[in-house]
Amino acid sequence: MIFYVLKRILATVPVMAFVAIFVFLLLRLTPGDPAVAIAGDQATEEQLRQIRAALSLDQPLLVQFVTWIQQIVRLDFGKSLISGLPVSELIAQRLEPTLSIALVTISMSVLVAVPLGVLTAWKQGSWIDRGAVAFSVLGFSIPVFVIAYMLIQLFAIDLRWLPVQGFAPLSRGLGPFLSHAILPSVVLSVIYVALIARMTRAAMLDVIHEDFVRTARAKGCTEPRVLFRHALRNAAIPILTVVGTGLALLISGVVVTESVFNLPGLGRLTIDAVMARDYPVIQAMILVTSAVYVLINLLIDLAYSLFDPRIKY
Numbered sequence: 001m002i003f004y005v006l007k008r009i010l011a012t013v014p015v016m017a018f019v020a021i022f023v024f025l026l027l028r029l030t031p032g033d034p035a036v037a038i039a040g041d042q043a044t045e046e047q048l049r050q051i052r053a054a055l056s057l058d059q060p061l062l063v064q065f066v067t068w069i070q071q072i073v074r075l076d077f078g079k080s081l082i083s084g085l086p087v088s089e090l091i092a093q094r095l096e097p098t099l100s101i102a103l104v105t106i107s108m109s110v111l112v113a114v115p116l117g118v119l120t121a122w123k124q125g126s127w128i129d130r131g132a133v134a135f136s137v138l139g140f141s142i143p144v145f146v147i148a149y150m151l152i153q154l155f156a157i158d159l160r161w162l163p164v165q166g167f168a169p170l171s172r173g174l175g176p177f178l179s180h181a182i183l184p185s186v187v188l189s190v191i192y193v194a195l196i197a198r199m200t201r202a203a204m205l206d207v208i209h210e211d212f213v214r215t216a217r218a219k220g221c222t223e224p225r226v227l228f229r230h231a232l233r234n235a236a237i238p239i240l241t242v243v244g245t246g247l248a249l250l251i252s253g254v255v256v257t258e259s260v261f262n263l264p265g266l267g268r269l270t271i272d273a274v275m276a277r278d279y280p281v282i283q284a285m286i287l288v289t290s291a292v293y294v295l296i297n298l299l300i301d302l303a304y305s306l307f308d309p310r311i312k313y
Contacts, residue, residue: 008301012294019290020072023283024065028057054079077284082276087284090269097167098258098265100177102250104185109192110243116193117200117239118227121208132197139194148187148260155183165262184261188254192246199242203235210234244300251296252289 035051036043043051052058056067071078077087120132156164162183168176207213208231216230217223255267266285273281 005302008298012298015294016291019287020069023286024068026283026286027279028061028064051081054081072287077287078280080273080278080281082273082278087280090281091266091284091288094264094266094269096169097263098251098267100167100170100181101184101188101254101257101263101265102247104181105188105192105250106243106247108185108189109196109246112189113193113196114200114232114239117197118204118232120197120201121204122223122227124205129201132201136194136198139190142190144187144191144254144256145260147190148184148257151183151187152260165260167261167263167265184257184263187260188250188257195246196239196242200232200235200239203238204231207231207234240300240303244296248293248296251292 035048035057049058056064059067075088077091079086080090083090116132120129123129152164155162162179166180168180170177204227208227210231212234213226213231216226221230252266254265255271257263258265258267259271266288269281270285272278273285
């Protein structure tokens with residue numbers, strides 16, 4: 001087991017190294033003077049000099065790279081060119097809204113979608129199956145912002161049950177936190193419930209007629225035990241992949257939802273940085289997003305060992 005874990009961890013090193021080199025060269029190898037691209041054509045020579053010094057652009061390329069890597073290892077992403085605040089501080093400020101919405105969304109999606117997918121596979125061809133498939137198609141087809149505005153109109157404006165926008169940290173209490181998190185989470189859950197339910201249904205259909213399922217029934221196991229203990233466990237690998245990928249997407253920041261609900265998350269931070277040409281923030285967000293994807297894929301690979309007996313340690 002330890003050898004397998006170490007092998008998977010070491011496999012992530014070349015990926016992150018490639019991402020780091022790409023992010024470093026993203027600014028340094030752009031056509032023209034990067035300082036001019038950041039500050040604009042109207043910048044004074046003093047402003048350009050300050051930008052070059054802040055980003056070490058006045059040093060040889062190899063020295064720049066070594067210095068930059070040393071800073072990244074210390075989680076020092078530099079300072080924002082717009083606000084002047086440390087980039088790590090900006091990310092920390094925006095992390096709680098994104099992480100909270102992501103965890104609430106993926107929890108709601110899994111709790112609804114997995115039983116729904118199992119049920120539709122068990123009742124294949126029935127009205128339950130056809131209704132779930134139709135819901136999945138609608139979930140993929142309707143744009144997120146349309147669902148968001150419909151729910152805002154119903155629950156926030158007409159019924160006045162929930163706030164229209166904004167975010168309340170958990171430190172203010174569970175009630176305010178959930179009241180602000182529930183609408184964006186439900187909006188995002190529509191897509192992920194459709195995705196996870198379809199994947200669960202497809203994976204269950206692949207195993208539900210296998211010999212081990214018939215054997216479990218022949219031994220007298222109840223149908224819920226057959227479906228959830230035997231069939232679902234063997235169908236879990238593709239479901240885990242979809243859930244992990246969805247969580248990575250959510251943590252990376254869902255720009256449209258954060259914009260509609262005015263959530264101060266990582267997606268909004270990234271868009272604001274791109275619009276303002278705040279390269280230190282852009283570089284940091286690419287690195288953080290890549291690290292999230294690599295980490296979650298690593299966790300998925302390790303989780304495979306719990307469900308796939310073919311994995312050797």
